[in-house]
Amino acid sequence: MGQLSQSCSRMGLEDEIAQSDWQTLAACRGAGAELFFPGREAGAAAKIIAAKKLCATCPVQQECLQYALFVLPHEQRRFGIWGGLTEKERRKLRNTLNRNGRKSAEEAA
């Protein structure tokens, strides 16, 4: 079982993993979960940087980000680095996407 799968399993996401196969190509397979789910411990910033570097090489970065944005249950979206973005960065992106979606809908009306 790869590290992403272990991380997701830890978060109770086995069903979602079973429905998708992009995780088999994840660059983070074999990487430590603590890299992608850093807490507030000393060295957390360095872990985030290292995780983002790995994500930048990942062939399924877009799939991973989309999964985090649109598939993960809301309560689990708040944790970890997915698709190269922290939870705070994903929240900002989600807000931008929602704003642009509303703007497009208003323009089409």
Ligand code: SF4
């Ligand atoms: S983008 Fe990052 S977190 Fe997502 S599968 Fe790739 S390496 Fe793992």
